[in-house]
Amino acid sequence: MSQQDKELLLREWFEKLEKPLMIYAFQIVHDRDEAQDLVQDAFLRFSRQEKEIHEPKAWLYKTLRNLAISFLRKNNRLQRTTDEDQLDFLDSMNKQVESNLISNLEKNEAINRVKHAISVLPSESAEILRLKFDQQKSYSEISEATGLSQSNVGYKLHHIIKDIAQELESEGFFK
Amino acid sequence: MSKDSNIGDEEIIAFLMGELDEEKELMVQNALKNDPDLQKQQKILADTLRLVEKSCNESIPELTDGEWKLSESRKEKIFAEQTPDLPETENELNDHPTDTKQSINLLFWIPLGVAACAFLIVMVSETNKPNQSESVALALMDDQTRETKDLIKGKEDLVPEENTELNQMLQNKAQEGANLALVKRTTTEVLAMNEELKQVPSLAEAFASRDSSLSPKMLETDKAIKKMADRGVEQSMNFRSLPSQVKGEPRLQPLAMSKSKQKDETSSPFALNDRMEDKDSLAKTQDNQTDAIPIPTSASEQVEAEEGSIVFKSESDTVSYGISSELIETGDPIPELAKASSTLVAENNQSQQKKNGYDLIDRSKSVYLFTPKAKALGKVKIVNRAGPKIELLRLHETRLGKSALLRGEGYQLRFSYDDEPVIILVGNLRRNEVDQEDSDPKNLNELSSYFFEIMESWELDEKEIRKPYNLNNPR
Numbered sequence: 001m002s003q004q005d006k007e008l009l010l011r012e013w014f015e016k017l018e019k020p021l022m023i024y025a026f027q028i029v030h031d032r033d034e035a036q037d038l039v040q041d042a043f044l045r046f047s048r049q050e051k052e053i054h055e056p057k058a059w060l061y062k063t064l065r066n067l068a069i070s071f072l073r074k075n076n077r078l079q080r081t082t083d084e085d086q087l088d089f090l091d092s093m094n095k096q097v098e099s100n101l102i103s104n105l106e107k108n109e110a111i112n113r114v115k116h117a118i119s120v121l122p123s124e125s126a127e128i129l130r131l132k133f134d135q136q137k138s139y140s141e142i143s144e145a146t147g148l149s150q151s152n153v154g155y156k157l158h159h160i161i162k163d164i165a166q167e168l169e170s171e172g173f174f175k
Numbered sequence: 176m177s178k179d180s181n182i183g184d185e186e187i188i189a190f191l192m193g194e195l196d197e198e199k200e201l202m203v204q205n206a207l208k209n210d211p212d213l214q215k216q217q218k219i220l221a222d223t224l225r226l227v228e229k230s231c232n233e234s235i236p237e238l239t240d241g242e243w244k245l246s247e248s249r250k251e252k253i254f255a256e257q258t259p260d261l262p263e264t265e266n267e268l269n270d271h272p273t274d275t276k277q278s279i280n281l282l283f284w285i286p287l288g289v290a291a292c293a294f295l296i297v298m299v300s301e302t303n304k305p306n307q308s309e310s311v312a313l314a315l316m317d318d319q320t321r322e323t324k325d326l327i328k329g330k331e332d333l334v335p336e337e338n339t340e341l342n343q344m345l346q347n348k349a350q351e352g353a354n355l356a357l358v359k360r361t362t363t364e365v366l367a368m369n370e371e372l373k374q375v376p377s378l379a380e381a382f383a384s385r386d387s388s389l390s391p392k393m394l395e396t397d398k399a400i401k402k403m404a405d406r407g408v409e410q411s412m413n414f415r416s417l418p419s420q421v422k423g424e425p426r427l428q429p430l431a432m433s434k435s436k437q438k439d440e441t442s443s444p445f446a447l448n449d450r451m452e453d454k455d456s457l458a459k460t461q462d463n464q465t466d467a468i469p470i471p472t473s474a475s476e477q478v479e480a481e482e483g484s485i486v487f488k489s490e491s492d493t494v495s496y497g498i499s500s501e502l503i504e505t506g507d508p509i510p511e512l513a514k515a516s517s518t519l520v521a522e523n524n525q526s527q528q529k530k531n532g533y534d535l536i537d538r539s540k541s542v543y544l545f546t547p548k549a550k551a552l553g554k555v556k557i558v559n560r561a562g563p564k565i566e567l568l569r570l571h572e573t574r575l576g577k578s579a580l581l582r583g584e585g586y587q588l589r590f591s592y593d594d595e596p597v598i599i600l601v602g603n604l605r606r607n608e609v610d611q612e613d614s615d616p617k618n619l620n621e622l623s624s625y626f627f628e629i630m631e632s633w634e635l636d637e638k639e640i641r642k643p644y645n646l647n648n649p650r
Contacts (some may be wrong), residue, residue: 010254014250014253019244036246037249040252040253046610115236115434118231130231157225158189164226165222
């Protein structure tokens with residue numbers, strides 16, 4: 001691949017994934033500056049890759065996740081539920097609890113990834129998921145609630161689930 | 176989608192969520208039983224549905240307002256790497272101008288400040304310090320004296336029973352003393368000494384004739400040695416109480432004396448008794464020499480070995496008294512001494528035949544300095560060498576602040592030649608602190624002087640493979 005092609009590829013995926021990756025990094029480290037650093041690092045690594053990357057999106061997500069977990073391990077930082085929940089959370093924890101939480105984070109990588117995928121869905125799709133899985137509504141009930149046809153609800157749900165499944169599979173969650 | 180049953184992901188997802196009627200549900204179940212690919216797909220979708228369900232049951236993080244974009248500087252850094260013309264370091268500098276420039280400034284200014292302080296201290300204390308040549312000569316002399324004293328201390332309790340042992344010790348002392356004397360002599364003096372020695376009748380002639388006037392003196396010498404042995408080593412091995420000849424100044428001493436006395440001394444080269452009685456005057460002479468003589472030069476280079484002359488090889492530690500082999504066959508009255516001397520002559524001749532490795536060092540045109548990690552520090556110039564100690568100048572020392580840090584073990588000097596393999600010397604490098612004090616203040620910004628002490632020596636063969644290289648006995 002020529003240098004020009006590499007640059008085009010980088011620009012293409014940067015345009016597509018700058019925002020979702022920033023959100024994903026922020027959801028893990030809960031610090032906007034750190035999230036920027038991590039995303040920058042992920043794209044730099046992407047641009048420096050000598051070998052051809054077959055699934056750039058999966059590669060970038062996987063790299064960013066690994067960088068974020070390394071960062072948390074390195075800095076003994078924990079996930080916080082919200083951006084504002086900053087004060088005295090870490091201080092109140094002993095190191096054992098911290099390591100457990102980091103370990104949980106690693107174990108729940110898949111759930112976090114799915115949460116992220118849902119968080120960046122268009123509002124209509126997110127609402128369909130909420131009605132189906134949170135409120136346990138049937139296709140017909142969702143159809144009534146949203147005004148979409150029943151088959152359209154099924155079609156949309158199918159696409160949402162399939163897309164998430166594909167992303168998880170390409171990022172190696174089902175190996 | 177299954178080719179046989181037209182069952183796709185949509186049907187499987189609807190099946191997993193219980194949204195299919197019974198007929199379609201049976202169809203999907205049958206298709207799943209018969210199609211392993213569908214089973215695999217069904218498993219993936221089922222796992223995904225479980226994760227989505229679990230995620231929906233937990234709180235989905237809400238996105239706070241704000242620009243989910245990288246800062247411009249970060250973007251620039253990412254895309255700047257794609258431009259091959261710009262080196263990475265330059266891009267980094269552009270992206271983080273304040274941080275990087277600050278660190279560069281610190282790296283530059285701190286050593287510069289230290290160097291400036293050192294310079295001021297040197298300037299202030301310059302007048303109080305002795306000159307460089309004296310310091311170096313004294314340092315070398317102190318080292319050798321200390322070694323000699325250690326040797327003597329170690330052997331204080333030993334009492335030699337035979338003259339051979341005494342002779343051996345006397346030879347050792349003579350060697351050490353000779354080195355000490357050579358260190359203190361300048362090239363001119365050594366050359367002058369050789370000239371004088373050429374004029375002296377050879378010892379071979381002297382010993383060949385029984386009627387020679389030298390014989391009684393020789394007998395006296397033999398008696399003196401025996402007498403010393405009787406007194407015991409404690410007295411005879413004491414460096415301060417040794418006669419000048421034993422201290423290694425048997426033939427060189429006349430150079431520092433008056434001309435009339437030189438004639439007497441050279442005409443009776445083994446007049447030990449006379450010397451023994453003149454300990455005080457010897458000590459004075461030694462002191463005078465030490466004061467008067469500047470930096471020691473590589474004396475061994477200057478002294479040409481000839482039969483009938485005295486040669487002191489400081490590097491190979493061999494001493495020749497220039498006695499011809501005929502002496503031994505003539506039934507000499509002091510056979511042990513003659514025998515010992517002849518051994519030394521043989522050793523010296525052997526060392527003369529082999530080319531000394533130091534000669535290669537001294538004639539190298541290109542010498543380069545490397546750090547212990549083999550980082551090149553540029554060309555150096557060898558200005559002086561005394562045995563394994565080399566004084567050198569760095570020719571391309573541009574960063575004066577950093578140069579002050581050059582000291583420690585494992586530094587390498589590489590000598591290259593047109594007709595010889597490359598020689599690598601590994602050793603300790605230290606800055607010549609005295610150099611700046613001694614030099615003209617106007618020249619302080621010029622080249623820095625260093626001392627290099629050889630610890631290991633290697634040569635590179637034709638295949639660029641390192642092989643140990645013995646400087647005293649090259650090949």
